[in-house]
Every structure is written in structure tokens, then in C-alpha cells.
Amino acid sequence: MLGCCFFIAGLGVALATVVTIPQSSYEAARGDNITLPCKFTTTVASPKPIVTWAFVTADGEEQTVVTYYADSGPDVEAAYAGRINLRVSVPTGDVALTIMKLTLQENNKIRCKVQIPKDTSGKGYASTTLVVLVAPSPPVCRIVGTTEYFENINMTCASEEGSPAPTYKWQSYTVNNVPRPNPLKATDVNGLLSLYNISIDTSGFFVCTSQNKIRSATCNVTLAVMPPSMKLGSVGAALIAAAVIGLILAAIGIYCCCCRKRKEQSEEYTMGVAEGEDYHDKEPVENGDRQIESRGKQVEQSPPEHHDRDYDDGHSDYDERRDRYDDRRDDQRDRYDDRRDRYDDRRDDQRDRYDDRRDRYDDRRDRYDDRRDDQRDRYDDRRDDRRNDRRDRYDD
Numbered sequence: 220m221l222g223c224c225f226f227i228a229g230l231g232v233a234l235a236t237v238v239t240i241p242q243s244s245y246e247a248a249r250g251d252n253i254t255l256p257c258k259f260t261t262t263v264a265s266p267k268p269i270v271t272w273a274f275v276t277a278d279g280e281e282q283t284v285v286t287y288y289a290d291s292g293p294d295v296e297a298a299y300a301g302r303i304n305l306r307v308s309v310p311t312g313d314v315a316l317t318i319m320k321l322t323l324q325e326n327n328k329i330r331c332k333v334q335i336p337k338d339t340s341g342k343g344y345a346s347t348t349l350v351v352l353v354a355p356s357p358p359v360c361r362i363v364g365t366t367e368y369f370e371n372i373n374m375t376c377a378s379e380e381g382s383p384a385p386t387y388k389w390q391s392y393t394v395n396n397v398p399r400p401n402p403l404k405a406t407d408v409n410g411l412l413s414l415y416n417i418s419i420d421t422s423g424f425f426v427c428t429s430q431n432k433i434r435s436a437t438c439n440v441t442l443a444v445m446p447p448s449m450k451l452g453s454v455g456a457a458l459i460a461a462a463v464i465g466l467i468l469a470a471i472g473i474y475c476c477c478c479r480k481r482k483e484q485s486e487e488y489t490m491g492v493a494e495g496e497d498y499h500d501k502e503p504v505e506n507g508d509r510q511i512e513s514r515g516k517q518v519e520q521s522p523p524e525h526h527d528r529d530y531d532d533g534h535s536d537y538d539e540r541r542d543r544y545d546d547r548r549d550d551q552r553d554r555y556d557d558r559r560d561r562y563d564d565r566r567d568d569q570r571d572r573y574d575d576r577r578d579r580y581d582d583r584r585d586r587y588d589d590r591r592d593d594q595r596d597r598y599d600d601r602r603d604d605r606r607n608d609r610r611d612r613y614d615d
């Protein structure tokens with residue numbers, strides 16, 4: 220019997236082409252490279268093989284990836300241009316295929332076929348399954364149905380991608396986040412959790428885990444079961460939301476008003492500084508001269524006309540500032556007048572006293588006159604000094 224087997228095997232080697240792929244499946248993550256080994260044997264000496272790698276879809280259709288002709292080399296399909304490397308070694312029978320940057324499109328059965336002219340007997344191909352691994356994307360949890368007492372609801376859970384296809388499992392937690400078994404009458408069928416006759420006790424957290432051989436991901440949904448009368452709750456929520464939006468709008472409005480006011484203030488400040496400089500350059504010299512020439516005329520003389528000539532576009536802000544300046548000047552002048560009156564009074568007193576005693580001191584009159592002149596001179600000097608001082612300060 221052993222000899223019989225050897226005979227058959229020997230016959231096969233002698234008469235046919237044999238193609239083999241070591242493993243029934245190969246795995247690689249999406250984006251990675253993979254090399255699928257494939258070997259052939261033949262009885263033909265110096266064979267000129269034609270090698271074809273092709274995916275085989277579920278309905279048996281073949282999608283060629285690359286065809287190798289002994290005479291002309293590999294012929295790569297356009298869809299795989301740049302991602303394919305076929306290494307053919309006729310003496311060793313190696314025809315391994317490397318696919319780079321794997322996509323889910325390659326998550327399929329693939330066939331290695333070797334045709335050798337003048338050796339058409341035997342099974343000239345071998346197949347394997349290429350598994351492109353993709354971690355499950357975070358699943359989406361949804362509640363389907365009305366979350367009120369005595370209702371039946373479904374909870375759905377699905378990851379958009381994942382390869383191999385993820386499996387789903389629900390875990391229930393109480394409102395205090397303590398794990399609990401799913402309700403007795405619930406069914407959990409691959410991500411669809413059905414809850415029947417729900418009540419306040421059904422409320423809690425429901426966490427769905429989507430898992431495949433690479434990784435897992437979860438989603439978490441809060442179930443709050445309400446008495447049927449609580450339907451108004453949604454209306455109340457809408458009203459509260461409207462009120463909150465109103466408040467926010469009002470706050471924004473107030474904030475904008477404040478901003479504008481602050482901005483105006485800062486603009487006023489900026490312009491004030493700039494004009495103040497102009498003011499000092501031109502004003503005090505002219506005003507000082509006038510003050511000395513004719514103090515009385517100053518009040519009637521209207522500075523605004525003078526300024527309007529210099530500042531055709533003079534605006535209210537400037538006028539305000541100028542008014543303040545005029546006020547200050549008037550104040551100063553009043554104080555000056557007061558002081559001068561006091562001086563005059565004192566001088567008059569002095570003169571009266573002097574006159575009273577004049578008769579009695581006729582002989583000393585000259586001396587008195589001298590002294591009075593002295594005094595007046597000193598007074599005038601002092602007055603001029605003081606006036607000049609004040610004017611200088613003004614200029615500064």
C-alpha cells in the first residue's frame with residue numbers, strides 16, 4: 220500500500236504541474252505590505268511558465284492583478300500599478316507576490332495560477348485568503364423607540380468600519396454606574412439590544428463594545444425612562460433652551476455696547492493728546508502777549524474765531540478742551556485781579572495813613588515820597604516778575 224502511494228505520487232510529479240501556497244490565509248493591517256508565497260513544480264525541463272495572480276470574489280469572479288510571461292516579464296493591471304512586486308524564479312519555482320499599502324479592497328480570496336506549455340495536466344493553481352485588518356471605528360449607539368414606561372425599545376450599535384467585521388456586545392449599568400445584567404426580557408443580537416416593557420428601573424447607562432481581533436471600541440448611551448405624562452418635558456426643555464438663547468443674545472448686546480463706549484473713550488483720549496501738542500505750540504505765546512497788552516479786552520475778544528481760522532475742521536471735542544483752557548485762564552486772571560485789588564487797597568490804606576500824618580510830618584514828606592516810590596517800584600517789579608513767571612509756567 221505504501222508502494223502504491225509512492226507510485227501515484229511519483230506519477231503525479233512526473234506528469235503534472237503542482238502549485239502550492241503554504242497557508243490558507245494571511246493577515247496584514249491596512250496600509251501595510253504583505254508577501255504571499257507561491258511555488259510550482261513541473262516535469263518539463265527549462266519551462267517557460269505563465270504566472271497569474273488574481274482575486275476571486277465571493278461570486279467566483281476573477282480579478283487579475285498581474286500576469287507574468289517568461290518571454291516579456293510581468294504585466295501589472297492598471298489598478299495595482301506601483302503597488303505590486305512579483306518575484307519569479309523559474310529554477311526554484313518561486314512566484315511570490317508582494318502587495319504594498321493594503322486596502323480593504325484586497326480583503327479577499329486570491330489565487331496563484333501557473334501554466335506551463337506542454338504540461339497542462341494536474342492542478343495548476345492554489346488559493347489563499349488575504350485578511351486585511353482594520354480596527355473597529357468607534358461605534359454609534361442609538362435608542363430607537365419611545366423611552367416611556369411600558370414601551371418596547373431597541374438600542375442599536377454599529378461601527379462604520381472594522382475588518383474582520385466586529386462583533387457587538389451591550390453592557391448595562393445602573394444610574395449609579397454599577398454594572399448589572401441585562402433585563403431578563405432583553406435580547407442582544409449582534410448589536411441590537413431589544414428592551415421590553417421598560418420602567419424606571421431600566422434607566423441607566425448602556426455601553427456597547429465593538430470588537431474584532433485587533434482592537435475594540437465603545438459607545439455609551441444614557442437611558443432615562445419617563446412616565447408617559449412627562450411628554451411635556453420636551454416642551455419645557457425647548458422653552459428653557461429659548462430662554463437661555465435669549466439671555467446669551469442680551470449678554471452679547473450689552474457687551475457690544477460696553478465695547479463701543481470704551482472704544483469712543485480711548486479715541487477721545489488719543490485725539491486729545493495730539494491736539495494738546497498743537498495747542499502748546501501756538502497758543503500761549505499769542506495769549507501771553509495779549510494778556511500784557513490789554514487784559515480787559517481779552518474777555519470780550521473771542522478766541523473761538525481765532526481758533527476757527529487755524530482749525531477749520533475744529534470739532535466739539537477740541538472746542539470743549541479750548542473752553543476748559545479759557546476757563547482756567549479766566550480763573551487765573553480773576554485771582555490775579557483779586558490780588559491786585561488787595562495790593563491797591565493796602566496801598567490806599569498806606570496812602571491814607573500817610574495823608575493823615577502828612578500834616579504832622581511835612582518835613583519828612585520827601586523821605587516818605589522816596590520810600591513810597593521805592594515801595595511802588597518794588598511792587599511793580601514783583602508784579603511783573605510774578606506775571607512773567609505765570610506766563611512762563613503757562614508756556615511750559
Ligand SMILES: *[C@@H]1O[C@H](CO)[C@@H](O)[C@H](O)[C@H]1NC(C)=O
Nearest residue numbers: 250251252253304318319320
Ligand atoms: C512597504 O514597502 C515599501 C517599498 O518596499 C516600503 O517603502 C514601505 O516602508 C513598506 N511599508 C511597510 C509598512 O512596511
Ligand SMILES: *[C@@H]1O[C@H](CO)[C@@H](O)[C@H](O)[C@H]1NC(C)=O
Nearest residue numbers: 363364365371372373411413
Ligand atoms: C426593534 O427591533 C425589532 C427587530 O428588528 C423590531 O421587530 C422592532 O419593531 C423594533 N422595535 C422598535 C421600537 O423599533
Ligand SMILES: *[C@@H]1O[C@H](CO)[C@@H](O)[C@H](O)[C@H]1NC(C)=O
Nearest residue numbers: 368369370415416417418419
Ligand atoms: C409591564 O410591567 C408592569 C410593571 O412594571 C406590569 O404591571 C405590566 O403587566 C407589564 N406589561 C406587560 C405587557 O408585560
Ligand SMILES: *[C@@H]1O[C@H](CO)[C@@H](O)[C@H](O)[C@H]1NC(C)=O
Nearest residue numbers: 392396424425426439440441
Ligand atoms: C457612560 O457615561 C456616563 C455619563 O457620561 C459615565 O458616567 C460612565 O462612566 C460611562 N460609562 C462607561 C463605561 O464609559
